[in-house]
């Protein structure tokens with residue numbers, strides 16, 4: 001059995017997660033995949049010797065299957081609750097056509113580019129017929145049965161969270177800020193900033209983004225959070241003595257802007273010159289494509305085609321994939337109307353979640369409930385880590401049905417805002433109630 005780098009099984013060479021890392025042979029897999037049953041990271045051609053012994057290439061630590069302390073059939077992560085196991089209902093979700101493998105390989109990136117961002121619901125309704133719209137709504141409702149809204153199921157979430165410490169991981173674009181045409185204008189609202197600030201008072205909170213850490217910091221401007229940029233390849237985390245963190249070759253102790261001691265972990269630091277070179281070249285070679293934007297995210301490069309005429313998307317893809325062929329240590333992944341060029345290392349947002357939990361001293365504890373909220377394919381790595389370790393859960397932000405490892409859903413950043421506010425209300429009520437109980441208890445003792 002072959003596995004894709006997103007850890008899904010490959011069926012006939014196609015990744016079941018639709019992540020476009022599909023391939024039918026090991027040779028190609030070596031180029032695009034970092035994880036498989038055979039664990040074939042091609043150390044020779046990828047020249048990862050300098051990383052030898054680096055935990056970034058190590059297998060994930062096996063984790064207890066019963067961390068939530070609930071019977072497995074009661075956890076949101078139980079096989080019985082797995083969204084795609086038995087019902088087959090997900091077949092209603094439009095999927096990429098699978099023809100001959102050769103066709104798939106030739107067209108797969110273009111198909112992925114076309115499918116890479118859900119149509120905005122409003123637009124969708126304007127352009128599709130009533131019966132199509134009914135079908136779309138029915139598919140969404142069916143999907144929601146398997147991925148309940150984190151708002152309507154809030155009582156369930158707080159029931160899991162009782163006596164546990166929630167740790168919150170938040171994606172930025174499409175989660176805290178709405179998707180907009182100009183990536184430089186993806187500002188978060190002041191209401192969202194206030195809610196994130198509040199939530200961070202009660203729970204350790206980290207933002208894990210595909211953007212550079214500096215850029216996401218600039219957007220968010222909250223010093224009480226932890227930040228991971230470049231899809232987790234640039235983490236500034238809390239300072240805590242931890243052999244498994246301190247011994248990482250690319251992890252150093254430093255101070256943040258407030259002079260606080262922190263850990264800085266950059267597992268792809270050796271790629272920095274290469275990424276800068278790639279950014280310059282891709283910038284140059286897409287200059288003539290109207291609407292194309294190339295963004296330097298420090299350890300990865302984003303090539304945006306949201307504002308490019310659809311007729312030219314193939315050209316964008318051709319140039320990016322063609323150029324990257326000469327860089328066997330880089331890969332291209334798909335985001336929302338964006339091609340992400342990034343190093344092939346065994347590190348992603350899921351690993352970043354594990355790193356931050358470890359730095360916080362909250363790994364391997366049954367009384368910790370990590371929650372990850374995100375909207376993108378790259379967030380699936382984090383959803384998967386939480387689901388597989390049975391520790392916490394993902395919340396997918398989406399207005400359309402999607403295959404996902406997240407357990408709950410929210411439709412858009414406005415619902416994320418409501419969810420964060422609900423968490424704050426619940427926690428402050430809980431703390432208030434426990435303070436009152438303590439006072440009553442103390443008065444009782446006195447008399």
Ligand SMILES: O=P(O)(O)OC[C@H]1O[C@H](O[C@H]2O[C@H](CO)[C@@H](O)[C@H](O)[C@H]2O)[C@H](O)[C@@H](O)[C@@H]1O
Nearest residue numbers: 172173179180181183186209210302306336338
């Ligand atoms: O991990 P994230 O925080 O979700 O970052 C992923 C990418 O987000 C940004 O692009 C996306 O949002 C833009 C602004 O709304 C939008 O114009 C673009 O089409 C989306 O793909 C960001 O610009 C990328 O660098 C991030 O990798």
